[in-house]
Amino acid sequence: MAATSAIPPQRAAELEHMVIQDCGSCHGLTMKGGLGKPITPADLEGRDPEGLAAIILDGVPGTAMPPWRPLITEDEALWIAAYLMKEKVE
Amino acid sequence: MTRALLLVLSLAAFSSSAWAEVHISGDSEPQRCLVGGNIAVHSSCGTGDLGVVIERATGSVLVVDQSDRASLCRVEGLGDLSHASLTFSPDERFAYIFGRDGGLSKVDILGCAIDKRIVQAGNAIGGAISDDGKLVAVSNYEPGGVKVFDADTLDPVADIPMGGKTVGLADAPGGRFVVAGWDSGEVWVLDHSTDPKDPAITKIENVGANPYDALMIGGRTYLVGLFGEKGLSRIDLWADPPSAERILPDYGKNEPDLPVYKMPHLQGWTLAGDSYALPAVGLHQVLWADARTGAETARTEVAGQPVFVTARPDGRELWVNFAPPDNGKVQVIDAVTHQVKQTLEPGKGVLHMEFTPRGREVWLSARDDNKVLIYDTRTYEKLGEVEAQAPSGIFFTDRAHRSGL
Numbered sequence: 001m002a003a004t005s006a007i008p009p010q011r012a013a014e015l016e017h018m019v020i021q022d023c024g025s026c027h028g029l030t031m032k033g034g035l036g037k038p039i040t041p042a043d044l045e046g047r048d049p050e051g052l053a054a055i056i057l058d059g060v061p062g063t064a065m066p067p068w069r070p071l072i073t074e075d076e077a078l079w080i081a082a083y084l085m086k087e088k089v090e
Numbered sequence: 091m092t093r094a095l096l097l098v099l100s101l102a103a104f105s106s107s108a109w110a111e112v113h114i115s116g117d118s119e120p121q122r123c124l125v126g127g128n129i130a131v132h133s134s135c136g137t138g139d140l141g142v143v144i145e146r147a148t149g150s151v152l153v154v155d156q157s158d159r160a161s162l163c164r165v166e167g168l169g170d171l172s173h174a175s176l177t178f179s180p181d182e183r184f185a186y187i188f189g190r191d192g193g194l195s196k197v198d199i200l201g202c203a204i205d206k207r208i209v210q211a212g213n214a215i216g217g218a219i220s221d222d223g224k225l226v227a228v229s230n231y232e233p234g235g236v237k238v239f240d241a242d243t244l245d246p247v248a249d250i251p252m253g254g255k256t257v258g259l260a261d262a263p264g265g266r267f268v269v270a271g272w273d274s275g276e277v278w279v280l281d282h283s284t285d286p287k288d289p290a291i292t293k294i295e296n297v298g299a300n301p302y303d304a305l306m307i308g309g310r311t312y313l314v315g316l317f318g319e320k321g322l323s324r325i326d327l328w329a330d331p332p333s334a335e336r337i338l339p340d341y342g343k344n345e346p347d348l349p350v351y352k353m354p355h356l357q358g359w360t361l362a363g364d365s366y367a368l369p370a371v372g373l374h375q376v377l378w379a380d381a382r383t384g385a386e387t388a389r390t391e392v393a394g395q396p397v398f399v400t401a402r403p404d405g406r407e408l409w410v411n412f413a414p415p416d417n418g419k420v421q422v423i424d425a426v427t428h429q430v431k432q433t434l435e436p437g438k439g440v441l442h443m444e445f446t447p448r449g450r451e452v453w454l455s456a457r458d459d460n461k462v463l464i465y466d467t468r469t470y471e472k473l474g475e476v477e478a479q480a481p482s483g484i485f486f487t488d489r490a491h492r493s494g495l
Contacts, residue, residue: 017458018414020147021147021439021457021458021480022351022352022414024172025172025173025352028170028172028173028190028191028213029146029147029170029171029172029190030170030191032170032191032213033213033231033232034172034173034190034213034215034231035302059349064302064317064350066349066350066351067349068349068351070349071351071414071415
């Protein structure tokens, strides 16, 4: 995966931690949803990673989904999008 | 056998199935409790200085001892504990743990074991126990509504669909629960005092768009946070009929908004003297409001987006934690001057703070350090720490005796 090759392993571990803990605050630790929508691989099937990365970076106005652009790069957002589409968080 | 059994007490707990025998034995033997026919897993017989710490990523909890500043044991197998909360039985023996995945677990604190566990819904957000300790209610996102269970057996008692997601479930005096509907913008008062299976329902309409959380203050005032519009709603349960009143009309109306990486909890509201202190949304400020009129009176600049603004039990200080990326800090605000008097960096990912009942010490969960840190609230010195796996909520058993918790 091209997007992930740019992320060093240590940063990838930090991003994974961020997804499980901070995204999990609203989407659930297993990504099955809560205040935020469910975002398991099944829920995201057919979505385009760039579109998901844009949501991660800029948030969804009018909802509780904040823009993460101040905290992560575009490559990192793509890494998170690919991670969510592929990894089942147990 | 030189051991002298000095005293045997048999205590009838509030249900027939939960007999506890307390054996206080002689000099060389440690004090032991018989719990449901088994010796307690840990040596403590009382539960008044115990607590439960949620380990959110592993679906487990720690039973902790405030006096020993130590964990006593771990209970596993509790499901998805992201956004988990719990409430205690009146005798402080059992914790009812509400999981995100709809799990409702009754944990025996002395026996350090799951007493009963059900999965009562697909996606839940919180729960409450009735003022007589006989009913446990759970607020659900999926399928929505409120379900009510027998506190002893966890058998179903009542099901109130409400037509959508519910939030902010709290107990109120007189066998009542109060809950807000995310979709309906209504608050319902469920009165189980006459017939637990068929509560009398009082509906309060036009509370506001998309309530996302609510808070019971002192059994009389129910505050509702709104996601779909600015401001908050306040309901006086002493009024007949109760109706919703808007307060803090500018609450949340901040331009340009800073991103909010963790929603402040309304449980982060505090009544300090004559004022509410509460986390601003989208601003790095703590707001102060007159408790009588609900009008904003002051603001305190703080280190980040506040999540919990928690008063020390004497009300003299407020301890504040923050959303990412400032969640390694905790600030202490003087309730009289409204000034920040201390900035601590106790650990990484500070999610929650719980004071010992009289406020001498405070426990802080540092999720990303896998520790709970214990601080002196006068000297701000660290007194101890407890290893825990990604700890989040800390709940001390004195909550058993407070309405709304």
